[in-house]
Amino acid sequence: MIDPKELKYTKTHEWVRYEGDAAFVGISDYAQHALGDLVFVNLPEPGDEVEAGEPFGDVESVKAVSDLFSPVSGEVLEINEELLDAPQLINEQPYEAWFIKVGGITGEEEMMDAERYDAFCEEEEGNE
Amino acid sequence: MEKKTPLYDTHVKYGGSIVEFGGFLLPVQYETGIKKEHMAVRTQCGLFDVSHMGEILVQGPKALDYLNYVLTNDFNGMKDGRARYSPMCNENGGTVDDLIVYKRGDNDYFVVVNAANKDKDYAWMKDKEAEGVEVTDVSDQYGQLALQGPKAQEILEKLVPADMIPAGYYTANFEGEINGIPCIISRTGYTGEDGFEIYMAADKAPEFWETLMEAGKEEDLIPCGLGARDTLRLEASMPLYGHEMNDEISPKTAGLGFAVKMDKPEFIGKEAMEAAMPLKEKRVGLKAVSRGILREHCEVFNDGKLVGHTTSGTFMPYLGGSYAMAILDADQTEVGNKLQVVVRGRSIDVEVVPLPFYKRDQK
Numbered sequence: 375m376i377d378p379k380e381l382k383y384t385k386t387h388e389w390v391r392y393e394g395d396a397a398f399v400g401i402s403d404y405a406q407h408a409l410g411d412l413v414f415v416n417l418p419e420p421g422d423e424v425e426a427g428e429p430f431g432d433v434e435s436v437k438a439v440s441d442l443f444s445p446v447s448g449e450v451l452e453i454n455e456e457l458l459d460a461p462q463l464i465n466e467q468p469y470e471a472w473f474i475k476v477g478g479i480t481g482e483e484e485m486m487d488a489e490r491y492d493a494f495c496e497e498e499e500g501n502e
Numbered sequence: 503m504e505k506k507t508p509l510y511d512t513h514v515k516y517g518g519s520i521v522e523f524g525g526f527l528l529p530v531q532y533e534t535g536i537k538k539e540h541m542a543v544r545t546q547c548g549l550f551d552v553s554h555m556g557e558i559l560v561q562g563p564k565a566l567d568y569l570n571y572v573l574t575n576d577f578n579g580m581k582d583g584r585a586r587y588s589p590m591c592n593e594n595g596g597t598v599d600d601l602i603v604y605k606r607g608d609n610d611y612f613v614v615v616n617a618a619n620k621d622k623d624y625a626w627m628k629d630k631e632a633e634g635v636e637v638t639d640v641s642d643q644y645g646q647l648a649l650q651g652p653k654a655q656e657i658l659e660k661l662v663p664a665d666m667i668p669a670g671y672y673t674a675n676f677e678g679e680i681n682g683i684p685c686i687i688s689r690t691g692y693t694g695e696d697g698f699e700i701y702m703a704a705d706k707a708p709e710f711w712e713t714l715m716e717a718g719k720e721e722d723l724i725p726c727g728l729g730a731r732d733t734l735r736l737e738a739s740m741p742l743y744g745h746e747m748n749d750e751i752s753p754k755t756a757g758l759g760f761a762v763k764m765d766k767p768e769f770i771g772k773e774a775m776e777a778a779m780p781l782k783e784k785r786v787g788l789k790a791v792s793r794g795i796l797r798e799h800c801e802v803f804n805d806g807k808l809v810g811h812t813t814s815g816t817f818m819p820y821l822g823g824s825y826a827m828a829i830l831d832a833d834q835t836e837v838g839n840k841l842q843v844v845v846r847g848r849s850i851d852v853e854v855v856p857l858p859f860y861k862r863d864q865k
Binding site: 410411413414416434435436437439458 | 530531535536537538729733793794795797816817819824846848
């Protein structure tokens with residue numbers, strides 16, 4: 375099991391988990407909850423370049439489409455193909471359901487640790 | 503300033519995510535989420551707040567003539583307690599709104615209209631008012647709940663004697679009573695399932711909500727929001743104003759010809775609709791056959807040639823897969839026709855399929 379406390383988070387609610395030189399990217403529990411039941415995922419292809427702060431794919435709920443923003447710059451090594459057929463896994467296990475594995479990392483977004491991210495979400499909630 | 507329905511506090515209490523719709527603050531979903539709410543209505547039962555809908559009275563010795571002139575359907579021969587669906591058109595044959603007319607008694611009709619159009623409809627209807635007809639907006643006086651799903655009858659039977667429940671689809675009992683409080687019980691809905699729409703004095707709506715939720719416990723009744731209301735009506739292929747029809751789209755184009763009685767001597771929009779025959783465009787159903795979710799207001803192509811636009815589309819929770827309704831050039835509407843819908847720059851392969859996408863098994 376992945377411990378959400380060990381992850382780093384962006385302001386756009388993606389998480390990053392480093393394993394050696396590679397980064398796994400997913401979305402937070404807060405994000406999946408806000409998006410609602412997800413029914414479709416669009417992901418890049420292995421070999422594609424992603425850039426920190428830029429969209430790399432999107433997720434669709436019944437009601438809306440939302441971009442996914444890459445927390446890092448680099449090359450997509452792998453995508454989680456399981457999500458293409460079972461997007462509900464993102465709702466069910468947001469911290470297991472990684473979207474892309476990125477290598478050759480050349481830069482990253484400013485990120486928060488879990489504690490700061492929780493406080494950030496509370497603030498967002500309050501602003502609604 | 504958005505209005506709150508009488509159930510606003512109830513929605514907050516039940517964990518609804520509140521959004522603005524048709525000038526009202528309403529829940530798009532509860533914590534269960536759209537998919538579960540949708541499935542509850544298909545398999546068990548769901549409860550919706552539809553108090554935002556508008557209610558307009560048409561009364562007087564000329565009320566029947568008035569309705570037959572202002573609306574496209576034919577209201578002759580209606581018995582008391584019957585409901586009849588109708589578009590209301592402008593002189594160009596475009597649709598002002600679609601609505602339901604109930605006959606409460608002779609010279610006394612109760613008309614239910616879309617929330618977002620209520621002020622426009624009332625102004626339109628008031629403008630057409632003639633000697634012997636009085637049109638009154640009573641929207642603020644009513645709350646409305648929709649109890650929808652195969653278990654709706656069972657749940658209602660716990661609260662009222664069986665003979666108080668209207669038996670036929672599109673019939674209503676104006677003398678209903680739940681817990682001693684008067685209400686209108688109508689066997690109608692916007693989900694493709696059996697069910698009821700219940701009207702009561704606005705301030706009694708929260709009490710009715712709690713009473714129904716309590717009565718539906720064993721049947722796993724859950725509250726449902728606007729999100730599920732939209733996916734349910736779309737799966738059942740029911741048109742929605744502002745999507746499949748609008749001030750410029752005629753009900754005939756929207757596939758509502760069954761409610762446009764061209765044999766009536768006269769009604770607003772008749773001449774324009776006659777002149778527009780044969781139809782140049784028609785509403786169809788599309789099913790995605792490649793990956794992707796179809797959405798509204800997307801262009802539809804046949805090998806690079808623009809042939810129409812989608813009007814509603816999403817992922818259908820009960821059927822699985824993505825479907826859309828679209829208005830296409832008449833020569834493209836044959837079932838089986840293979841087309842492409844471009845959604846945010848990506849092309850999705852689709853096929854024309856028969857409407858409705860979903861139809862419940864009739865007992």
